[in-house]
Amino acid sequence: MSTTTTRTPKTSRTERTAERERGAVTSSYEADREKVLEMLNGALATELVCTLRYRRHHAMAEGLRSRPAAAEFLTHAQQELDHAQTLAHRIVQLGGEPDYSPAGLAERSHADYVAGDSLEEMIRSNLEAERLAVDSYRAMIREIGDGDPTTRRLLEDILAVEEEHADDMAGLLDDA
Numbered sequence: 217m218s219t220t221t222t223r224t225p226k227t228s229r230t231e232r233t234a235e236r237e238r239g240a241v242t243s244s245y246e247a248d249r250e251k252v253l254e255m256l257n258g259a260l261a262t263e264l265v266c267t268l269r270y271r272r273h274h275a276m277a278e279g280l281r282s283r284p285a286a287a288e289f290l291t292h293a294q295q296e297l298d299h300a301q302t303l304a305h306r307i308v309q310l311g312g313e314p315d316y317s318p319a320g321l322a323e324r325s326h327a328d329y330v331a332g333d334s335l336e337e338m339i340r341s342n343l344e345a346e347r348l349a350v351d352s353y354r355a356m357i358r359e360i361g362d363g364d365p366t367t368r369r370l371l372e373d374i375l376a377v378e379e380e381h382a383d384d385m386a387g388l389l390d391d392a
């Protein structure tokens with residue numbers, strides 16, 4: 217019985233280590249990894265600011281006895297936090313580090329933190345932030361193109377939720 221096995225060409229220990237450390241990023245990864253990581257960290261900061269803004273608005277709306285708005289704000293706060301989590305995991309998969317630092321968070325975010333003095337101002341600021349998020353996710357998706365299908369799909373899923381959020385806020389504004 218022959219014990220001959222077909223050997224794959226040997227890679228050096230350094231090459232193997234480097235490949236393993238890159239994890240999900242293989243040689244067929246066609247996007248600009250650094251650029252993608254930068255975009256994802258910008259999106260992460262945006263989601264964190266949105267979660268904080270919605271949490272504040274939730275508490276304020278409860279104080280104003282605006283139950284439907286308070287409930288909607290809380291749901292959005294949770295969904296923005298889920299987005300942040302998804303983005304952070306993808307950043308790590310791509311060999312980067314998620315930036316959760318509170319220092320400079322507002323500057324890294326695409327959307328603003330608006331405290332909001334009235335219910336109408338809160339809803340308007342959320343609507344504006346959601347529309348901004350929609351535009352920035354669309355831009356990221358265009359930028360990634362076919363270079364990183366997994367990240368693109370992930371961003372497309374988030375985009376669909378941001379569009380719903382914008383629609384929800386437009387609806388609340390009609391009722392306000």
Ligand SMILES: [Fe+2]
Nearest residue numbers: 263295296299
């Ligand atoms: Fe989000």
Ligand SMILES: [Fe+2]
Nearest residue numbers: 346377378381
């Ligand atoms: Fe949103």
